[in-house]
Amino acid sequence: MADQLIRATAAEGGIRAVGVITTRLTEEAKRRHKLSYVATAALGRTMSSALLLVSSMKREGSRVNIRVKGDGPLGGILVDAGLDGTVRGYVENPDIELPPNAKGKLDVGGAVGRDGYLYVVRDVGYGYPYSSTVELVSGEIGDDVAHYLVNSEQTPSVLMVGVFVGAEGVTASGGILVQVLPKAARDESLVETLESRVEALSGFTPLLQAGKTLPEIFEQLLGDMGLVILPEIQMLRFHCGCSFDRVLGALKMLGEAELQDMIEKDDGAEATCHFCGEVYKASSDELAQLISDLRTESV
Structure with missing residues (x-):
């Protein structure tokens, strides 16, 4: 199944739902960054979460950045x-591996901290970006992003993300976000019903693996x-806007003395993009x- 995003509404517009499948792009991130199993799960969950968050934005060119910094x-x-369906990302220590947690699953919470x-x-795309910070509640990513939505955006939300990765690679990845909008938020029973239904699903990736x-x-x-269910299906992909020209632009900013030093000591320069590993x-x-x-420009 292709990586995709689908939107839906319910309760006469009082509920907004978004779902993403990110299996292929998570596999590409795993390959590009040589990620361990637990690092793949952590990055895949975060990429799915970011795509779910940016889907609610309206202006073309809108983007969402998520940074997770735990003590793990x-x-x-x-x-x-991006709102255009592109996503990229990385982890600081891609080769970290941990034993399964008490539930026998990849210990993302232990890895993140x-x-x-x-x-x-x-x-x-204009003015100052809006930023918000919340404390981690579990390090499992999904719980933490849902906590952000409730505390920073005051929107009752249920979010479930997951990644299944094994010896054959990533076979299932994605997530779903269900939000109760202001017109229906006063109905506390509605929020409780959604939470209980999501909990009853026992995970997102088992549904994908079952062919759902x-x-x-x-x-x-x-x-x-x-x-x-809204008719538009948006395709998703791992994409990084880095290029050789941008690298040259960054090197140029180092100045003449630093560039001359690179020529004399290294016979050139090498740069690696953190986001995509290129x-x-x-x-x-x-x-x-x-x-x-630089000399011509200074004349």
Whole structure:
């Protein structure tokens, strides 16, 4: 099944639901960054969460950044997602592996750490981006993003994300976000009903592995609440906007002395993009051209 995002409403517009399948893009992130099993799960959950969050934004070019910084051995996680369906991200320590947790699942909470913070930045493309910080509640990512939505955006939300990864790679990844909008938020029983139904699902990836589609999952959750599945299906992909030209631009900012030092000591320069793992190499001739450009510009 292709990576995709589908939206739906229920309760006469009082409920907003969004679902994503991110299996292929999570596998690509795993390959690019050489991620361990638990690092793959942590990054995949965060990428799914970012895509779910950015889906509510309206202005073209809008983006959401999620940074997770806990006290676990995985270090930090940084993800950047766009309203256009692109996402990228990385973890600080991609080769960390831990034994399964008490439930026999990948110990994402132990890898991330339960003491720390979740930072969310919403950028609509103009003015100052809106940023918010909340404490981690579990390090499992889904719980932490739901905690952010309730505390920073005052929107009752149920969020479930998951990644299944084994020896054959990532076979299921994605998530679902269900939000009770202001027109229905006063109905506390509605929120409790949604929470109990999501808990009863016992995870998102088992549904994907059982062959369930996003519309079928929506039907299972909201089918008796006036469910309306919107027709548009948005394709999702792992994408990074880095390029060799951008790398040269960054090198140029180092200045003539630093560039000359690279030529003499290293016979060139090498740079790796943190977000996608792409390696760029600049020859000594290309660095010399940058020096020439700087001298011309200074005249």
